[in-house]
Amino acid sequence: EYYRFAKMKKLGVDSLILGHEIAGDIVEIGESVKHLKVGDRVFVSHHVPCFECHFCKQGHHTACNLLHNTNYDPGGFAEFVRIPKINIEKKGVYVLDRSVSYEEAVFIEPLGCVCRAQRLANVKKGLTVLILGCGTSGLLHIQLAKLRGVKNIIATDINEFRLQKAKEFGADTVFHANVDLSKEIKEINKFRLADIVIVCTGATSAAQQALECAASGSKIIFFAVPEPGINLEVPINKYWRNEITIMTSYGAAPQDLDEAYNWILSKRINVIDLITHRFPLSKAKEAFKVVCEAKESIKVILKTEGD
The missing domain is CATH 3.40.50.720 (NAD(P)-binding Rossmann-like Domain)
Known part of the structure; x- marks a missing residue:
């Protein structure tokens, strides 16, 4: 996100909500969604492949044009995020086992990569x-x-x-x-x-x-x-x-996210100790400062108020 933020500043953009690698509760759901329910604890991938194009069929899911053009709205630096239909249909939402914390879940994507x-x-x-x-x-x-x-x-x-x-x-x-x-x-x-x-x-x-x-x-x-x-x-x-x-190697395909989730579920990869700083969403500016200084920091995460 730091690199996206720096790019935004160069372009003079200051109103876009960034953020990916997110986990949280489903609080509302569309009528046509059948395999998820309100209250589910989930990790959400911000982009998904189509599984049907030439690149996907050759195993290059992260070169898929759909993957490069999907996202959620707004980004993850928000209390509520709308997940588009395509992200749900194309394996972009993962229901978490109760043994996997939200802090662990935010590592599913980077570990998948x-x-x-x-x-x-x-x-x-x-x-x-x-x-x-x-x-x-x-x-x-x-x-x-x-x-x-x-x-x-x-x-x-x-x-x-x-x-x-x-x-x-x-x-x-x-x-x-x-x-x-x-x-x-x-x-x-x-x-x-x-x-x-x-x-x-x-x-x-x-x-x-x-x-x-x-x-x-x-x-x-x-x-x-x-x-x-x-x-x-x-x-x-x-x-x-x-x-x-x-x-x-760019990004992670669903099979890579599946592998990452299983490593985290089994606790064989230690992700919690990679977190050096935790900030409430209201202190995102301070969190970015820690990331930019890159002194004694590894993973810096943002949490909604009260979490």
Whole structure:
């Protein structure tokens, strides 16, 4: 939301209600809705695929035009949100088990994005995984990679607080992002670079590091990217000779959200301890300030008054 907020300010827009990754109670329902009821505790995905287009049929649900054009009204930074018919019909509303709190439920979408990326990259036992950036997404990637059997997880960040969190959540080795990263990785990894590099920050320097830290036969997956207009020079001949793959992963399809929900339901991925700050909706400005300062914060959430 911070990046959307910054974009709005650049465009001079100041009246749009943002917010996604939401959970709450159904308080009113349309006459034609049969599988949901008032009082249901739900997580709501802000966009949904059509399941019928060429992209969906090829498994690229997050490239679907419908997914890129659906949302709810207003955004999640509100006490009441109207969920469009299409979001309900296309698996955008998930009824929560009583054991899943609303605070846990807001992680279904970000964890779903992580599940999708690791599925596409085929993260598995026996590989060295490098994660660049230890915010919410990076720490979720660390936990999921651990559950997938990865024994050598390396994480980087420029923030010492986040590096400490990376250790707590399962990273085997952490480095400050300013080190000679490819050299450091070789020294601890039998002179090999990383088999999978996951970029979880939009910093251009991290994107460049990713290109430098990929082993032969490896995959680089851009989970986060620099802002539009930023380009990278790729040593294409080197990548061709060494069969290095560059990939991207955007968003989460329903199957990814299902997987994420099951991880959270089983409590095998710890999402609650990723929350460092909780603010009432009336203090959204202060919440954004904490996010912008990016000091000792990971996940910052907003709650309606009285919750």
